[in-house]
Amino acid sequence: MTAAIQFVIDVLSLGGAYALMALGLVIVYGILRLVNFAYGELIMAAGYTLYLVSASPLPWLVMAVLAVGAAVVTGIATDYVAFRPVRAKSVTAVLITSFAFSTLLQNAAQLLISPRPRSIPLPEMFSDTVTLFGVVTPARNLITIAAAAVLLTLFTLAMRRTVLGIAMRAAATHFTMARMLGVPANLVISTAFAISGLLAGTVALLWLGRIGTVVPRVGLEPLLIAFIATVIGGMRSLEGAVLGGFLLAFIDTALNYSLPQDLLKFRDAFTFSLVILILLWRPAGLVRGPATGQRT
C-alpha cells in the first residue's frame, strides 16, 4: 500500500512539473504552429537570475519572483528576436532562428557567467521531508503538486474568463479570422510568449530545486520533456499537453520502477521511440485540437 502511495505521489509531482513545461511550449505552438527551441533557455534564465541575486539580502520569495520575471522577459525577447522578424517567411526559418537563439543564450551564459555549475539559493522547506500516510516524501514533491494544481486552475480560468484568454483561444483556432475580427495579432503572440515564460519560470524553481545548481545546458532536459509530452498529448490542445505531461510522468516512473538497471540507461531512447511511434499513428497527438490555424 505504501508503495502504491509512493508511486502516486511520484507520478503526480513529476507529472505536475512535466505538465507545466508542456503547457508553456504548447501555448506558443497552439497559436503560431511553430516550435520554440529556445524554450529550455527560459528555465536557464530563471536559474541564473536566482544565482545572480543570491548574494543580496532579499527574502527568497522576492528572488523567486525576480527569477520568474526574468523568464517572462526572456520569453518576450524570444518573440522579438527569433520569431517576429521571420514569422511570415517559412516554418524552417523560424525553427532555425529559435535554435540559434537557444545556442546564443546558452553560450552567452557560458561566456558571461561560467560553463561550470553554479549553486542557487533554495528555501529550507525544499529540503524538508514530510510523512504522509506512512510514506516519507520530500516536501518539494508536495509543493510541486500544489503549485501545478494552482497554476493549472488559474490558467484554465484565465483562458476561459478573460478577454485576452478568449482572444488567444480564438487566435489558436483560426488566426486569420481572429485578426479580421479585431484581435491584435502581435499582442496575442507576445502574451503567449509571456505566459510561456511565466510557466517556465515557475517550473525552473521547482525543477532546479531538485538539482540545486544551474549550468548553461540545464534547459535541454526540460525542452525534451516538453517535446515528448506535447507530442503524446496533442500539439494543438492545451488539455492534451497537460494530459501528455502526466502520461509521460507515469511512463517514466513506471519504467524507473520496473526496468532492470542495464536497460534503464536506455530509457530516453525508449521514450523518444514512443514519440516517433505516436507521431506516426496520430500526427496530431492523442487529443486533437481545433481544426486548423494559419500563421501570418
Next chain:
Amino acid sequence: MSARDLLTLLLLVGSVALLAVAAEFLEVRLFVRIVTNLFIMLVLVLGLQVFMGNSGILSFAHVGFMGVGAYTTAVLTIPVRMKGMALPDLYPLVAGLELSPLAGILIGGLVAALVAAVIAYPLMRLSDAAAVITLFALLVVLHTIMLHWSAVTNGPRTLFGLPRATDLRLAAVAAALAVALALLFKESRIGLLLRSSRDDEVAAAALGARVPVLRWQAFVLAAFMAGIGGALWAHFITSFSPKAFYLKESFVILAMLVIGGPGTVTGAVAGTYIVTLAFESLRALEAYLNRAQIFAEQVVGLTEVVLALAMIGVLVLRPGGLVATREIGTWLLRRKPDKGDPP
C-alpha cells in the same frame, strides 16, 4: 547536364582543388589541418543540403548518422591488438576484424544509409513542425544509444586507437565527389520532383509526385554522405566521444548551410568556406584571449554567440541564405536583358 550545371560543377570542384593545392604547397601544419577539416565539413554540409535543401525539411538527425558512420569505421578498423584496450567488451564476431580505413569509411557510409533507410521510411510522411520534432527525437535516440552501448562505442568515454588515414588528398577527393553528387541529385528527376514538393507539397502530390518516397530517397543519400563524412572525420581526429555528434555539431553544420543558402549547392559550399573562416578566426581569438589571461575566467562560447547572431541576421535579412536560388553557373551564364525585351 546543361552547360550551366557543368560550369557550376567545374567552378565548385575547382575551388576545392585550388584550396587543396594551396594547402599542399604552403605546408603549414595548421593550414593543412584546417583545410582537411573544411573538406570533411563540406561532405557533411552537402549531405544535409541534399535532404534539407531539396525537401525543405530541417533535419537534426544528420549528425546522428555522422556518428553512426564514425563508430562503424572505428569498430572495423581499430587494430586488433588495440581493440582489447579500446573496446574490451566488443562482440567476438567483429573483434578479430581489421579492415583498411578506406573500406571502413565506405562501410560506415553504407551502414548509416541502411539505418536511415529502415528508420526513416515511415517518418517521411510528416511535414513541417511534426517532421522536425521527430527528426530531433531521432537524434536523441541515436545519441542515447551511442552514449550507452558500451560494447561498441565505449560508452560516454573517449574511443581511441583509430588509424590516422584521412589526409588532405583523401578529404579533397571526397569533397569533390560530394559536390558532384549533390549537384547531380539536385538536377536529377528525383531532385526536381522533390524541389517541386518543397515549394508546394499539395500541388506536387496532385501532379503525381510520391512525396514520402522522394523524401526518403533524399534522406538515405544524405545519411550516406553523413556516414562517409563522419567516418572521414573519425580517421582524421582518431579519438572521439558521443558528445561530438550532438547539438553543438548540429549547430555548426546547420549554420554553414543556412548562412550559405540551403537551396543551392553553391550556397552550401560558400557557407562552409565562410563559416569555417569565421569559426577558425574566432577560435584563434578565444585562444589568444585565454592565453593572455585578460579575463579572470576562461573565454568559451564567443564563437557560438557570433555564429548564432550571424545566423539570425542572415535569416532576417536574406531568408534564403547568401546564395538563395541561382547556382553560380546559372548566375554567370544568365542572359543579359536585351533592349527589345519587355520590362
